[in-house]
Amino acid sequence: MHPAKPPIDIIRIDKRLLTNEHLSIKTKQIKLEPISSFSIDKNENELSKIHKHSSSSTPPTSVSYLPDGRIPTPPQPPKYSSINLKPTTPSLILETLDEVMSPQLQHYCISHPICVLRGISNVLKLDLGLFSTKSLVETQPDHQIEVRTQRQQASDENFDFTAMTIPLKNIWKCESSRSYTTIAKYAQYQAYSYNDMIKDDFNEPLLSSTNNLTNGTSKKNSTSCVRTIKFGTNVDLSDEKKWSIQLNELTKLPLFLRVQSAGNLLSHIGYTILGMNSVQLYMKVPGSRTPGHQENNNLCAININIGPGDCEWFGVDHQYWGVIHTLCEKNGVNYLTGSWWPILEDLYDAHVPVYRFIQKPGDLVFINTGCVHWVQAIGWCNNIAWNVGPLTYTQYYAAIERYEWNKLNSYKSIVPMIHLTWNIARNIRVSDSQLHELIKFILSQSLKYIQLTLKYLEEQFGSNIIIRKQLRTSNEPVHYCITCDYEVFNLLFVKEIDRKHVVRCLDCALQYDKQLENVVVLYQFILDDLKTIYDQFQLCYAPNMK
Numbered sequence: 001m002h003p004a005k006p007p008i009d010i011i012r013i014d015k016r017l018l019t020n021e022h023l024s025i026k027t028k029q030i031k032l033e034p035i036s037s038f039s040i041d042k043n044e045n046e047l048s049k050i051h052k053h054s055s056s057s058t059p060p061t062s063v064s065y066l067p068d069g070r071i072p073t074p075p076q077p078p079k080y081s082s083i084n085l086k087p088t089t090p091s092l093i094l095e096t097l098d099e100v101m102s103p104q105l106q107h108y109c110i111s112h113p114i115c116v117l118r119g120i121s122n123v124l125k126l127d128l129g130l131f132s133t134k135s136l137v138e139t140q141p142d143h144q145i146e147v148r149t150q151r152q153q154a155s156d157e158n159f160d161f162t163a164m165t166i167p168l169k170n171i172w173k174c175e176s177s178r179s180y181t182t183i184a185k186y187a188q189y190q191a192y193s194y195n196d197m198i199k200d201d202f203n204e205p206l207l208s209s210t211n212n213l214t215n216g217t218s219k220k221n222s223t224s225c226v227r228t229i230k231f232g233t234n235v236d237l238s239d240e241k242k243w244s245i246q247l248n249e250l251t252k253l254p255l256f257l258r259v260q261s262a263g264n265l266l267s268h269i270g271y272t273i274l275g276m277n278s279v280q281l282y283m284k285v286p287g288s289r290t291p292g293h294q295e296n297n298n299l300c301a302i303n304i305n306i307g308p309g310d311c312e313w314f315g316v317d318h319q320y321w322g323v324i325h326t327l328c329e330k331n332g333v334n335y336l337t338g339s340w341w342p343i344l345e346d347l348y349d350a351h352v353p354v355y356r357f358i359q360k361p362g363d364l365v366f367i368n369t370g371c372v373h374w375v376q377a378i379g380w381c382n383n384i385a386w387n388v389g390p391l392t393y394t395q396y397y398a399a400i401e402r403y404e405w406n407k408l409n410s411y412k413s414i415v416p417m418i419h420l421t422w423n424i425a426r427n428i429r430v431s432d433s434q435l436h437e438l439i440k441f442i443l444s445q446s447l448k449y450i451q452l453t454l455k456y457l458e459e460q461f462g463s464n465i466i467i468r469k470q471l472r473t474s475n476e477p478v479h480y481c482i483t484c485d486y487e488v489f490n491l492l493f494v495k496e497i498d499r500k501h502v503v504r505c506l507d508c509a510l511q512y513d514k515q516l517e518n519v520v521v522l523y524q525f526i527l528d529d530l531k532t533i534y535d536q537f538q539l540c541y542a543p544n545m546k
């Protein structure tokens with residue numbers, strides 16, 4: 001070890017920027033046996049026994065962080081004898097501060113797949129005008145905004161404009177092209193489009209459903225009238241200096257809805273994940289579409305409509321994501337990476353209940369763990385949104401399950417669950433035994449993998465490989481493997497590519513070069529410190545809450 005050497009300046013680059021020869025993405029294999037044979041009751045001595053008895057001529061297989069060696073799979077639909085396919089969306093009209101601040105409100109939000117809180121902005125006297133287009137232009141006119149160019153359609157239509165056949169048919173795939181502009185320029189577009197559309201649609205209400213679908217096709221015989229629109233999305237409001245007044249206004253919200261709070265998993269990440277533990281803004285004209293998705297790692301989301309126009313929402317309970325996943329595949333679009341707008345009839349045919357509702361200005365939508373949702377603007381409006389992670393077993397399990405599913409699909413988990421779990425163990429006292437057990441299991445799997453990897457390196461490479469200490473700096477983002485996009489926790493396999501130092505996981509480093517030539521291994525935590533955190537993470541008994 002050479003602790004005196006200057007730190008290696010690792011860069012994070014989009015893997016797509018590298019030439020193909022460096023990249024051969026493979027699907028990770030999870031081996032069942034070693035996982036099920038390892039229970040969380042094993043203490044540190046047992047961990048070291050595993051360490052000693054394992055064969056180290058072959059690299060350790062990547063561990064699963066799902067208990068009992070469960071393999072994540074899209075769930076089968078629940079079997080109910082009768083089912084309401086068009087359920088009423090849970091909503092509350094809040095009138096007093098006591099109601100807004102009561103613990104029952106959080107309980108309500110995390111008991112339904114999706115819900116609307118009306119009146120909350122009034123009760124809290126939230127000045128939503130701070131997020132109006134006028135204020136935004138006054139505050140940061142040159143701030144960057146991502147633009148999605150889309151076709152304006154009724155919310156229950158998604159026509160295939162590439163087909164060139166009449167009548168047009170509805171499809172799931174909904175592609176849009178991406179570009180960038182500034183808040184000031186988008187604001188100008190938003191205002192012009194208002195004048196334009198009001199003039200054009202003088203005698204016709206905007207975007208009312210055409211209701212002329214026959215067997216999923218439209219009687220429309222021309223595409224010439226289809227308007228192209230621009231949706232201003234993912235405006236980053238994370239900078240506390242630039243957006244101090246706006247961000248400060250949101251601290252009026254009750255703790256469980258705030259961007260930051262001790263009880264929010266995402267406040268323990270230690271760095272900013274744009275749009276998750278920071279606020280993002282959306283600027284819309286009628287028809288602006290957010291395609292179907294679940295939040296990153298199935299976390300909850302909060303969305304407030306700033307107005308002046310309305311938004312229309314569609315939401316499906318977490319337990320039906322497997323059905324939607326299958327429908328996506330049938331329709332030739334990837335559930336995780338693709339862009340899709342569900343055909344409602346397909347969902348009803350598959351017995352999937354869909355919540356459908358209008359979000360008025362000032363309404364807060366709470367999207368619970370794993371809820372699949374898609375949104376379309378009815379009028380001209382801005383929205384603000386961020387994620388929260390309630391510290392519950394249900395949320396934690398859904399997050400780690402999606403983490404494993406993402407791994408199987410070589411899809412990046414924006415929430416670094418291993419890093420987060422170590423931070424949670426360090427920072428939080430957990431009194432829910434199920435949650436405690438799950439967190440302890442993840443820690444033990446992580447420790448085991450680190451120990452097996454170190455043993456493998458020692459026995460296979462000995463002094464031929466450099467293992468250096470490079471502790472994490474504060475606010476340092478987590479490292480992801482440049483090849484497979486998997487979170488690389490603690491042991492970073494660093495190699496120089498095109499004069500830049502990039503990080504790989506052990507598997508990809510070995511796949512690239514079995515001899516690990518010119519690879520330096522950096523460790524970011526001292527093993528004994530991790531063992532101490534593991535040992536000290538004990539179930540804490542909450543006072544009896546009768």
Ligand SMILES: [Zn+2]
Nearest residue numbers: 481484505508
């Ligand atoms: Zn990798």
